[in-house]
Amino acid sequence: QVKLVQSEAEVKKPGSSVKLSCKTSGGTFSSHAINWVRQTPGQGLEWMGAILPMFDATEYSSRFKGRLTITADESTTTAYLELGSLTSDDTALYYCARAFDHGTAKPTQFASWGQGTRVTVS
């Protein structure tokens, strides 16, 4: 049983950065990419990017390039999302989700999701 537990809610000022974590347990951490998907009332579900820990390979949506960094720590089976230059448009519920397919950081279907972390930019 794969479980993903995300960090607590954050409130940030415009222009600042936020770093979220996603601790995984069960399954094989290294070979399945951890993806980040955010949800807003206006934009719905939006894929942001992913990391495949075994190769430290990342894929990013071009919408966030330049201010999004996704990292992973295999020793703690934890993935991180860092988003900079925050604006009110970044107010959202951020999910991490484990890739169904192994060996790729490209988008795939997501069978396991974290509980979500709410980020408020105000």
Added chain:
Amino acid sequence: EIVLTQSPDTLSLSPGERATLFCRASQSVLSSYVAWYQQKPGQSPRLLIYGTYTRATGIPDRFSGSESETDFTLTISKVEAEDSAVYYCQQYVNTPGTFGQGSKLEIK
């Protein structure tokens, strides 16, 4: 970026009725790369169907996926009260994977 448009926005049905939800892509999407999710209030999305047709682990067989010339379809053969949720389609044929805007299923 591939845009997915779902219809209807809202569907209101009585228990036992059949629900049909549609997802249309702005470009050709291979059936291997389409999934459906269910999201209930306050919960994370739950994978129902992937590869257009394959049910995820633990998903009841009243849920099924299919495709036609222009649409991908999620069908719930006989809806139950617990099926009240928002349903999203997703394509992952290329980066970025994208989601539809969602269809809300209400059970009367």
